[in-house]
Amino acid sequence: MTSPFTLSSSFKLNSGFEIPLLGFGVYQTPPSETSAAVQEALKAGYRHIDSAAFYRNERACADGIVKSGIPREEIFFTTKVPPQAISYEGTKESVRKSLGEVGGQLKYIDLVLLHAPFGGKEGRLGAWKALAEAVEEGTVRSIGVSNYGVHHLDELEKYIKDTDAKLGKGKGGVLSVNQIELHPWLQRRDIIDWCQKRGVLVQAWAPLAQANRWNDPSLKDIVKRTGKTGAQILLRWSLQKGFSPLPKSVTPSRILENTKIFDFELSDSELAVLETDEYDYHGWDPTTSSL
Numbered sequence: 001m002t003s004p005f006t007l008s009s010s011f012k013l014n015s016g017f018e019i020p021l022l023g024f025g026v027y028q029t030p031p032s033e034t035s036a037a038v039q040e041a042l043k044a045g046y047r048h049i050d051s052a053a054f055y056r057n058e059r060a061c062a063d064g065i066v067k068s069g070i071p072r073e074e075i076f077f078t079t080k081v082p083p084q085a086i087s088y089e090g091t092k093e094s095v096r097k098s099l100g101e102v103g104g105q106l107k108y109i110d111l112v113l114l115h116a117p118f119g120g121k122e123g124r125l126g127a128w129k130a131l132a133e134a135v136e137e138g139t140v141r142s143i144g145v146s147n148y149g150v151h152h153l154d155e156l157e158k159y160i161k162d163t164d165a166k167l168g169k170g171k172g173g174v175l176s177v178n179q180i181e182l183h184p185w186l187q188r189r190d191i192i193d194w195c196q197k198r199g200v201l202v203q204a205w206a207p208l209a210q211a212n213r214w215n216d217p218s219l220k221d222i223v224k225r226t227g228k229t230g231a232q233i234l235l236r237w238s239l240q241k242g243f244s245p246l247p248k249s250v251t252p253s254r255i256l257e258n259t260k261i262f263d264f265e266l267s268d269s270e271l272a273v274l275e276t277d278e279y280d281y282h283g284w285d286p287t288t289s290s291l
């Protein structure tokens with residue numbers, strides 16, 4: 001069966017920059033193992049690495065990127081402002097620190113996200129202003145948020161519109177991405193609808209449900225019928241939904257396995273059996289936090 005996606009498929013962000021759809025996650029990858037895992041991923045064909053200041057492995061990601069020998073401009077690197085730094089000053093400092101970790105090797109950061117909608121209204125909007133300033137300074141190319149629910153997105157959209165109206169188009173910052181936990185057992189349809197209507201790319205964290213749902217009967221049935229693995233089916237589900245999945249692995253065979261998702265397609269009926277109303281989140285769900 002033909003597939004409209006390839007390993008090099010990308011999405012044009014609202015910022016104008018292209019992002020490869022398949023990303024490689026490094027949450028909980030120890031710094032000592034991160035450079036090797038990133039090199040393995042780049043060898044397998046990934047061109048998009050998803051890190052965060054909170055993961056403490058930004059420098060090791062940059063090391064792996066440089067050691068891969070692949071030209072810098074062919075690779076997309078994301079980091080995030082930690083949840084406890086969501087304020088104007090905190091974000092200024094966090095971006096400075098991240099640039100200190102990777103700037104020497106990577107020169108610029110492709111995407112910086114606010115890791116969570118914490119810090120209260122003043123903190124959130126101040127943090128966003130600091131990100132917009134980083135884009136103006138040229139050290140960061142695109143900006144976005146993570147774990148934002150619709151109420152957080154509405155608040156941000158109003159700030160951007162008001163600021164643009166007051167100071168000129170683009171001055172409020174351009175929202176390119178919302179990264180949320182997403183898999184068949186956690187489908188945030190309201191958030192996805194909000195983002196997709198505005199061209200905001202939805203990135204799926206924990207696209208493999210952190211390896212917790214291999215025994216799901218619907219998934220097992222599709223595994224049997226397609227001959228693909230559960231991981232490959234979940235990643236393909238993400239792509240066909242229009243998301244950018246960010247699978248994490250430190251295991252070379254799985255890093256490669258997770259790229260073999262472009263030679264098959266899930267049918268409408270297979271997609272239909274993966275529609276659930278479950279609310280199975282892993283670790284945290286800041287999308288529901290109050291304003």
Ligand SMILES: NC(=O)c1ccc[n+]([C@@H]2O[C@H](COP(=O)([O-])OP(=O)(O)OC[C@H]3O[C@@H](n4cnc5c(N)ncnc54)[C@H](OP(=O)(O)O)[C@@H]3O)[C@@H](O)[C@H]2O)c1
Pocket residue numbers: 024025026027028050051115146147179180204205206207208209210211229231232246247248249250251254255257258
């Ligand atoms: N913005 C946020 O708040 C947030 C939160 C969490 C994660 N993230 C991002 O999203 C990325 C992915 O999320 P995640 O790491 O939580 O979970 P995940 O990618 O859903 O699952 C990772 C787990 O699946 C295993 N695995 C990977 N490929 C496999 C395969 N083919 N077969 C069987 N098991 C497989 C990994 O094991 P091995 O490593 O041992 O192979 C690991 O235990 C993170 O690394 C991070 O970049 C963002």
